[in-house]
Amino acid sequence: MVWQCCGYRLGLLDEASDKERKMRRRWRVDGGVELQASFAMRIEEVAFSFNGGKDSTVLLHLLRAGYFLHQVEQSDSNGDLTDCDFTFPIRTIYFESSSAFPEINSFTYETASTCNSILKHLVVDENYFSLSSYGVLLDIIRLDFKSGLEALLKANPIRAIFLGVRIGDPTAVGQEQFSPSSSGWPPFMRVNPILDWSYRDVWAFLLTCKVRYCSLYDQGYTSIGSIHDTVPNALLCIKNSDSSKEKFRAAYMLPDGRLERAGRAKKYSTPVCGRFLAVGNGLKSVDMNENGILTASVIAVGDELLFGTIEDQLGPSLCRKLCSIGWAVSQIAVVRNDIDSVADEVERQKSANDLVFIYGGVGPLHSDVTVSGVAKAFGVRMAPDEEFEEYLRHLISDKCTGDRNEMAQLPEGITELLHHEKLPVPLLYAKGLHKLDYEAVVYFFSNFVIDLINFAIKCLNVIILTATNVTELDGQWDCLIELTSSSGLLALAEPFVSKRLRTTQSDVELINEETGKHCIRMGMEWSILHMLKVLVKLLLGLVCVETAQPLSKLCLEFPDLYIGCYRESRTGPLVISFEGKDQSRVEAAAEAHCKKFHPGAFYEIN
Known part of the structure; x- marks a missing residue:
């Protein structure tokens, strides 16, 4: 029986491997202490939110095992599990959604039927009805989560709700094993017994205890959301299959649990290529x-x-x-x-x-x-x-x-x-x-x-x-x-090619040459006053318009290149750099720049 397996993991049997003892320590803490402490509340004040996923399935059976151990403790039983009545009275709620996988819905109803063999329908209204048997109550809610909780808590004296939330889930951020509901929500205590469980812990429990889980996990799904944002995990795809249809390994064969959500639509900001x-x-x-x-x-x-x-x-x-x-x-x-x-x-x-x-x-x-x-x-x-x-x-x-x-x-x-x-x-x-x-x-x-x-x-x-x-x-x-x-960790693209040109003249000489050409074209005399203005700009560390003009025009002609300049010293010559993916474009830009000055004004450096 399931609770016998759970009992073994919780320490009722002595013989276990080192690996099993490690798992048993985890399950004793998360599946025993937290659960039994929670049963200090009256049963009618506790509920369990079940969604048909693997985490909820683990928590369902831990709750069943925990409640059974609680019964044993209360009745001073001698440990004979077969003589104990394992009626599971904790109210279980399921939020039914039109975007849920049919397999999830089917598994949920079959699980309720398996835990207790007869289901009776109690219709409350079109959005809320119950399935009950032998004290088990499965409330099926067809409202959004918040509205459904408000209706549930209004009709029932529920103070705490068990959730199958694990670290790494988007909803787990900021939560502890006991976390009050957020501001603006109905007041209740969120209880997360398996918050610290890993992906491997979950599957070790399900496989060791041999409990049923949703069939989607055998089809390569590792994390199940809605039908709109969930696909099989590509990391489980079986390559070289004879069939044209893709086949996938079971979810428990995923080697790295951190890739559990690889089949879910990303909730993080998608980096935009080329934003720079x-x-x-x-x-x-x-x-x-x-x-x-x-x-x-x-x-x-x-x-x-x-x-x-x-x-x-x-x-x-x-x-x-x-x-x-x-x-x-x-x-x-x-x-x-x-x-x-x-x-x-x-x-x-x-x-x-x-x-x-x-x-x-x-x-x-x-x-x-x-x-x-x-x-x-x-x-x-x-x-x-x-x-x-x-x-x-x-x-x-x-x-x-x-x-x-x-x-x-x-x-x-x-x-x-x-x-x-x-x-x-x-x-x-x-x-x-x-x-x-x-x-x-x-x-x-x-x-x-x-x-x-x-x-x-x-x-x-x-x-x-x-x-x-x-x-x-x-x-x-x-x-x-x-x-x-x-x-495919890094996308390898064509490397950048570069060309650097160093001047044989100082800033002042370059400015003189370029400005002199400009003055001649304008019919102006080269004046000492204008030269003083240029020197003032240089001393202030400013790049004058006359100097920037040739490079600025070049940038317009070659928008696909990085064209920049830097000084090796404040009084030394300039270095003009050309960076791009196309060697011919880099060469053309360098040649076009050199033509704007007298021969020998620039030479190439490594």
Whole structure:
């Protein structure tokens, strides 16, 4: 029986493997203490919201087991489960929706029928009726969640509602195991016994206890919402199938639980390719999306950078690497070792760029807040990652104490892991599958307790690197590029080509030449007064119109190129740079520029 299996997991039997003992600890805490504490309320004051999903199914059977154990305790039973009456009196509510999968509706009604064999219909009105039998009451509500709750609580003295919510669910943000309802909602206590359960915990329970679950999970669905935003998880697709119709593995075969919601429509802001504008000397802006250019921003985290204690070498190196694969960098920012500072900057950049790279502030120290800041930017909580935790425990078991390794906390529901043979990261396996080889990401975890263990975190379109010098960055980057060939982690585009021209003349000489030509055309004399005006502008650090005019015209002629200039010193010559994807366009722009000046005024540099 189900409650016998639950009883085994809750500690009624002695023999268990190490893995089973770990699961039993979790289920004793979440499925026993919380449940039995909740039964201190009168049964009529407690309800359970069931939606037909895997999480609700787990909670249903935990509630049944918890109530049974409560009965045993109250009756001083000798533990003989067969002599106990397992009537389940907790009111169960189901919000029926026209957008629900038919399989979900069918499973819900069949589950109610299985738990208690006879269903009696009690019609209250067209939006609310009940199915009851042997003290079990299944309230089917055909209203929206808020209106349905208002009607339910108005008709019944309910003080607490059990919910099958887990960290990583959009509705779980800010919730604890006991959380009062939000402002503006009917007053009740939300009870979330399985809030800290992982995807693997859920399936371990369902498979071990051999309870029925919705058939959609055997068809590749890993997280079920409405018919409008839910598809089978592509990561479970069976390739090379003889049938033309796509086939999928069962949900419990998903190796990485963080990819549970890959079949759900994204609720996060979709990065817009080409949001960054290419500007040529401030005159013409060109949407990079027209040219298919992907953009990235770079964020460095560290008070030591802002104090000038150390020099940032990773930012320029990362920019060069991105340009080498055809990506344009829209911005480099430096922020403090502060969760809010990191979160604010990530929030700004993640929706304006295709990718955001962030480094610094990753580790076990008090100032290492980058991962937490990214989690806050996406509105998710930090939660233990069991696969990574087990790997760390195996690797540094002598340095780990307690049941949890705090270093294994990752942003819940949005973090992906990826194995690379050059990196000593955990290999992920699943029943019936070989080594994980689909898209996830490398988690670089250098300089924690062990030396040179490299990982990286990918949270949607934010990649967290932990390199502390250029050599480490080179190694991490090489792994990311190699992984791209199999996982599509980074889109590889045509690299940028560049050409740089240095002048053999000073600013003043260039201005004299260009302004002199202008004066001759206008029939004006070259005057000492005009020369003094030019010198004043130079001393003030201003770029005069006469100097900017040739480059400004060139930017209009070549809007697909980045055309800029910089000085190697305040009094030294200028360097004009041309960046673009088309070599012929870069050459044409450089040639057009040189023609505006006398021969030899510019020469090419590497």
